[in-house]
Amino acid sequence: MLLIEDLQVKLGNKKILKHVDLEILPGETHILFGPNGSGKTSLLMTIMGYPQYKVTGGKITFKGEDITHMTIDDRAQLGIGMSYQRPPSIQGLKTRRIIEACSKGGVDVDALAESMNFTDFLDRDINVGFSGGEIKRSELLQLMAQDPDLALFDEPESGVDLENISLIGNTINRLLQRDYEEQPCKGARQCEAASPCKTAKSCEPAQPSQRETPFKTAVQLGKTRSKMGLIITHTGFILDYVTADKGLVLYKGVVAGKGHPAEIFKQIRKVGYKECARCAA
């Protein structure tokens, strides 16, 4: 579980997150909405642990551990991963090498790349000369290898052509185990109250062994979804492919509203962020 309580963050001298509360339970995926400059990327970078985002108040807890001041690599080891919107290009570092590093040698890189239609890029320098869509596929490929328990996605659909958007969507579904059949506790909304998934016998069949079966796309019977996701979207396209449990609107550094993602998106389209932040609050 990820628990964020009254988080306040500064970047340089600027207060960019003023008050953020967020709780993502195992198996849940949340969608993060908000206009440009509202602090969405900053929130993801803070959860990931980028040191330039200084936490000035509040607390982040992940899997029961206070990670507020934990280093970025320790957070990655603990199971947090991020798909970036504009990752840096690194001359001479082959994409293959970084994917191997992500998986600690635990996956078949070629097979994984094949599934992402990305084989041609394995021997190119990471992100060097990649198009927007190529960056997204490379990012997801790295996450697939890393297999985090909490995956943060910064606008995974931006710059992706229509042909590849379903590929992106399906991959996110696989990463977040959205392809698992719904469990007796239907959907997260019912689970969240007392988190019955944690105790209920019906949900128990332990953690799915993702390392062994990272490529399964079919509905996997009898498995409990445990992966958590937080997705930033501007266009909302990703909602056509990924079912999410909750949506929240970040507005001027504050969580201004929470609700059903599709409903929120509909409202934003209809009345804009400002109004929506007000009505959802």
Add this chain to the structure above:
Amino acid sequence: MRGLDKKAHEAKDKKAVIGPDIDLDTYSLESPTHVDVKDLKLMPDADKEKMALAGLDISEKDRAGTYIQKDGISIHSGSHQDGLEIIPIKKALKEMDWLKEYYWKLASVDTDKYTARARLDLQNGYVIRALPGKKITLPAQACLYLEKEGFSQNVHNIIIAEEDSELHIISGCASASHVKRGLHVGISEFYVKKNAKLSFSMIHHWAQDVVVRPRSVGIVEKGGLFLSNYISMKPVKSVQMYPTIYLVGKGAVARSYSLLVGSPGSELDVGGRIYLKAKDTRAEIVSRAITNGGNIISRGDIVAEVPGVRGHLECHGLILNGGIMHAIPELKGMVDGVELSHEAAVGKIAQEEILYLMSRGLSEEEATATIVRGFLSVDIPDLPAPLKAEIDRAVELSQKEVM
């Protein structure tokens, strides 16, 4: 030849234009005797280890032939491939009359006191030649080894790729582990004839107090390709070299790649200069340098003398743990219609790159090492696989010491 000796005498005390001046008299010219080695495997393990670090394959499995010189004495030379000649230069000068057409024809004896010394006190060196039309795809290897403390090793090498031939050479230099101080003066003259292809990869693996003064000049004829690679990652007191290549035939191409690591106390002044003297010639000079507390000067110079030629210069330097990184790229176009460009950058590893890799689960040290390895792994076009593997290996080994 008398005239050359006279000129050399006159230049005996002539300081080099660049680089710290060396007092040559403090180095011994007396080479100990070393016996011939027929089977490389029978060399002492300590020697084999050091030579391997400079790229020598003792098994010769993937090599077309080998030349080894210890101090002033040639101890092994032989070719395993038809069309490839490997001969100690002293022997060649005696037995092959034609060699005088090549000996000191590109390099000048009176360039400075180092060329003068190599003329007046020549110990040995090699002649490696690919005969016309012969494609020697496996690399030939040479190793110049310094075993005597305080020795002045003066060598002269002549490399000839005859018309339509192909020749690849790994030339390694190393010193025995007990050697602290020494001097290496190396003259190399390269002849790449019509439509020939030559790659020459020099790997230096010296010691902390060794001074190195190579003096190299090459010429490339019509349709020829000359690839010159230089790798120096081990601590060394001072290296100063500025090899020059003349592209004199239509369509000739030269590429020069250097990978340098400067450790504390090391001074590397390394450059490449290419003259574009014929139509459609192309030049590329790439250098990647990391200073870890050392002083690195990375020079590059491309001179375009005729229209329709192209040249590109690239100097990238990283300062990791102090030290000085000085990039000096120069371009000179002397007529209309030339295309010359350069990019130079000196800096540190971007924090953003380290954090990116850390967010994939790598520690800060692992992330830095991964980025440095990437920085030094330049894709060198036209380099055969065994050579590429050798260079990768050299980078990998040295990199451990860098970090």
